[in-house]
Structure formats: structure tokens, C-alpha cells
Amino acid sequence: MDAEIAVVGAGVVGAAVALELARRGASVALLEAEPAPALQASGTNSGILHTGFDSPPGELETELILRAAELRDPVLDALGVPVLRCGALMRPLQDGDEAAIERLAENARRNGVEAELGDDGSLAVPGEAATDPVAFALALVAAAERHGAELRTGFPVVAIERGARGITLSAPDGTSVRARVVLNCAGVGAGWLARLAGDESFEVYPRKGEFLVFEPPAGEPLRRILLPVPSESTKGVLVFPTVDSKVVAGPTAVDQDDPDDWAVRPEATAEIVPKAAAMYPPLAGREPMFSYAGLRPAGRGVNYLIGPSAACPGLVNVAAIRSTGLTSSLAIGERVAAVVAESAVELRERAPLEPVSPALGAGPWWRRTADYRARGAAGEHRGAISDGAVGPERAATAHGGVAIPEDPRP
Numbered sequence: 001m002d003a004e005i006a007v008v009g010a011g012v013v014g015a016a017v018a019l020e021l022a023r024r025g026a027s028v029a030l031l032e033a034e035p036a037p038a039l040q041a042s043g044t045n046s047g048i049l050h051t052g053f054d055s056p057p058g059e060l061e062t063e064l065i066l067r068a069a070e071l072r073d074p075v076l077d078a079l080g081v082p083v084l085r086c087g088a089l090m091r092p093l094q095d096g097d098e099a100a101i102e103r104l105a106e107n108a109r110r111n112g113v114e115a116e117l118g119d120d121g122s123l124a125v126p127g128e129a130a131t132d133p134v135a136f137a138l139a140l141v142a143a144a145e146r147h148g149a150e151l152r153t154g155f156p157v158v159a160i161e162r163g164a165r166g167i168t169l170s171a172p173d174g175t176s177v178r179a180r181v182v183l184n185c186a187g188v189g190a191g192w193l194a195r196l197a198g199d200e201s202f203e204v205y206p207r208k209g210e211f212l213v214f215e216p217p218a219g220e221p222l223r224r225i226l227l228p229v230p231s232e233s234t235k236g237v238l239v240f241p242t243v244d245s246k247v248v249a250g251p252t253a254v255d256q257d258d259p260d261d262w263a264v265r266p267e268a269t270a271e272i273v274p275k276a277a278a279m280y281p282p283l284a285g286r287e288p289m290f291s292y293a294g295l296r297p298a299g300r301g302v303n304y305l306i307g308p309s310a311a312c313p314g315l316v317n318v319a320a321i322r323s324t325g326l327t328s329s330l331a332i333g334e335r336v337a338a339v340v341a342e343s344a345v346e347l348r349e350r351a352p353l354e355p356v357s358p359a360l361g362a363g364p365w366w367r368r369t370a371d372y373r374a375r376g377a378a379g380e381h382r383g384a385i386s387d388g389a390v391g392p393e394r395a396a397t398a399h400g401g402v403a404i405p406e407d408p409r410p
């Protein structure tokens, strides 16, 4: 198979990039190791569409969060993606919080995001919203296909070869795809993928976030997303309502090496519940009905790495999109298209979005990946990818390209 552009990774970033390029007339192959899209970070996050009120002005991440807010609503409306436009509230809970919240209010003003400082020192951010991140990503994939992109699942790229007629990407079963431009949207696997192409300029590691899912407590419905005052390193544990009326608390932030460790640690409940209950007392002492974990694709010393590889002409890295990629995905797509337009691929104006009805089942998004991993763990042996030290066979197993007992699509 030949394509002008191969996108490696069908998480929300690869999906948005594939959609943008397909709408702009490019022939696109979207290659995914897992048997379905959005089975990694994109299916296991908080599902919050951030406004960027707390993002540092001037950074690329902030720029793309703010730009995505301009692009997103018409796309989500056209694709029928559910959004809970509930807003968020940050209350001061301990010494120092009021001053920190005042600084965030000023930050919001600088970013042009609506935020109201209350008399009690709390900050209301009406534009924050919650979505179903799986529906979001699957809708983008379906729309990309509707615009001509070809999705190939169960295609773990394990070899990259540059030749006179383009870059060839091969899977362990010997099948290959050749493209003029390759977009590395491989999430936690992006550092390893770049190294396959001789690019050793960055590393991505998994930063685990664990969540607890609760039935909504009777009597005191959760009407808004409740946010803690963020620290330097994390946005902290939040409490949010889901589009299917559950209450979720999390995530934690645990740096790890193993990209195949999706387990919720036994101590996660004791870490999450007190923080969540401080913001939302009805959660005190309650048992979660479910738990899940996601792995953020965290760059070592780098965030939102978007640009051509210096080591491999034709390769564009779209990597280390650690903690806001769901929110910013449509703007990432636009940004990547600008990079691609400077290469040999000509792009047209963006075509109007074609409506789609992605095949979504009845299962809730928050358990889709956890159930899939549980089924995989029961029936096969997922090896770990130690970044930079895997051979093709190991990678195929580790990325879920083989031995999956059944189709995980709910």
C-alpha cells in the first residue's frame, strides 16, 4: 500500500491529524498497533475539555488549547460527540490557595478565558466541559475515513526504512506501507518509533494516572467539575461528572518505566479519596464501583514536540502530548498540516466536514480499555517495551498487535 502520508498511532492526536490531512485532500494511511483506535491514553483520561485558564501564556500547549476552543464545537456538533457543558469550580482548601487562585484568575485573563473570582476566594470557569473521550476519538477516526483516510488496525510499526521513493513502515507479519511523509503520533511509543528511524533526540515515558468511578451519591448531585489548586508538576486530583452520570475522581501521577503496566495500584484509593472528598464530601468513605488507569505520554524535558525530525527527512514527530491532547487535538491537526504543507505534499483548503455515525456500542468509555487489558492479560503475554531495547517480536506483543482474544470494541 502507498499513501502520501502515513500517520502512526490512532489515538486522539493521530485521529485529529489524519482527519485534518484527509479533509485537505491528502491520501492518508492511519496505522494502529492495537486492534482498535483509542485504547491507550486517549481512552483512559479524564475527558475534560480544558479552557486553558491555568495554562502558562506563550507556550505551544497553551496556544493549541486556545486555538482548539475555536475549532472544536462545530466539529463535535457535526459528529454528534456528547459534551457536558458543566463548567468547573476551584475552591481554596488550605493556606496559600487563595493567593494561588488569584494568580490563576489573572492567568485566565491573560489567556482571554472567562473565569469569575468569587467573594469566598473560589474561581468559577464556565467554559470547562467533560466529554466521552472514546466517542471523541472514534468520531474523528470515522470522519477521517469518511474523507478517504485508510485505517489499519493491528499494524504495529516495527521497522522503518528510508528509500528513494519514500519511507517504508513494516509490521511483524511482513506487510508494509510506503509514504512520502510519516507522522509519529505514537503516544508513549513515540520515542521508540523515532529511534527506529534513527532519531534519538527525545524520550517519552509513561506517567500513570489512576481514577476511581463512583455511582452518583444520592442527595448532592455533582453539577460541576471540581478542581484542586494545581501544583508545579500536576493538575492534581479532580472530581468530575461523566456524560453517563457517574462521578469520577482522579488522576494520580506516578512516573513509571513499564509502558504495559496499566494496573491501578492498591494504594490508589487511599491516595485519591481523601483529596476528592475534601472537594466533594459525599465521596468520603464510599467504595468505587470501578477503577481504571491511563498512561500519559510524558516527554523527558520536553512537552508538545511537534516538528520535522532532524535525523530522518520525511518524519514529523507529534510527540509528548502529555496531559491536554484530547482538548488540543484539533489544533494539533491544524499545526501538523502547516508542517506537512512545507514538505512535498500539497494540501488544499479544508473541505466541509462530512457527517458520520461512528460505530459505538453500549459500554461506557471509562471501562473500555481496562476491560480490554483484562481480557488480554487473561489470554496472552504482553511483554514490556523498555524504551529503545525491543526487537520486533517483542514490540508486536507489547503493542497489542497479536494475541488479543476478542475485539475490544464495546
Ligand SMILES: Cc1cc2nc3c(=O)[nH]c(=O)nc-3n(C[C@H](O)[C@H](O)[C@H](O)COP(=O)(O)OP(=O)(O)OC[C@H]3O[C@@H](n4cnc5c(N)ncnc54)[C@H](O)[C@@H]3O)c2cc1C
Pocket (backbone or CB within 6 Å): 008, 009, 010, 011, 012, 013, 014, 015, 031, 032, 033, 034, 037, 038, 039, 040, 041, 042, 043, 044, 045, 046, 047, 048, 049, 050, 155, 156, 157, 158, 185, 186, 187, 188, 189, 190, 193, 208, 209, 210, 251, 293, 294, 295, 296, 297, 321, 322, 323, 324, 325, 326, 327, 328, 399
Ligand atoms: C490520566 C490521564 C488524564 C488525562 N486527562 C486529560 C483531560 O482531561 N483532558 C485532555 O485534554 N487530555 C487529558 N489527558 C491527555 C490525553 O489523554 C493525551 O494527551 C492524549 O490522549 C495523547 O494522545 P496520543 O494520540 O498522542 O496518544 P495515545 O492515545 O496513547 O495514542 C497513541 C497510539 O499510538 C499507537 N502506537 C504506539 N506505537 C505504535 C507503533 N509502533 N505502531 C503503530 N501504532 C503505535 C498506540 O497503540 C496508541 O493507540 C490525560 C491523560 C491521562 C493518561
